[in-house]
Amino acid sequence: MGIPGRTDDHQWSQRHLSHYVEGDLRPRARRRLDRHARGCVDCGRGIRAMRALVYAIQGLGGLAGVRAPETIFDRVRSGGPGGAPSSSRA
């Protein structure tokens, strides 16, 4: 027979890993997840993987070498459908 609340804690923790990594959990909820993850290999790994995922995705964010094309204002300059803003058309 399992420890009462063990399954509930596990499922709850799995559902809140992203919120945990995000720092979105209230202190009591954070302590609950911490307590559970200390004895749960799956959730401990889940936290490490989620942190690594967020870190890796954040690493995609740089703008080095990527520039908007020079054509971005072409439609604005050519008037486009509707052309200028409403106040200047009046």
Added chain:
Amino acid sequence: MPPEGRPVPDPVEHAPDPADTEASLLARAQAGDVGAFERLSSAYADRVFMLLLRLLGDRSEAEDVTQEVMLRAWQGITRFRGQSSYFTWLYRIAVNEANRALERRSRRPAGVAIGADELQLPAPAALDPSRQAENSELRRALGRALAELPPPLRTALVLRDVEGLSTQEAAEIAGISQAAFKSRLHQARLRARAAIGDQALIAAGG
């Protein structure tokens, strides 16, 4: 990082004019000065283009939609009331236009698959070769995982984790509540984590 309060970089090759603050450029743009509008929007053009590249996964479509975003912003500039930052307003137009483009794409008979390669960037040059190889493998896997996400989840992940916007600002741009945004972000991270695998992520995270 949210750009609020950030000075507007001067896109033209002369010394920045102190009169060219975001507020003064905005006022001139709203009065119909297209040059002021271009200077105002140029400060965010690279970020808007990059966002669209991430969301659409196709460079030529991202170029086309960036032009459309700028046209929509110009046409709607007099309706901008400053309730959010200009950047947030522009980004929201970009997300809406990306959604419209994806909607058009989904209606095509043979939908164009999103290009995972377009969702990547070159790895930083400072890493040693073995670390760089590991890093670029992870970047490819991340690109594939992003490409496979449904558009609303991809938008959440890109705005919050790639762009580094606050939850509040990202939710505003996505046009949903913060609670709904967090739920989407959580779903997106779970799917990306499942697609890449815990082992690969933890190994790459060192």
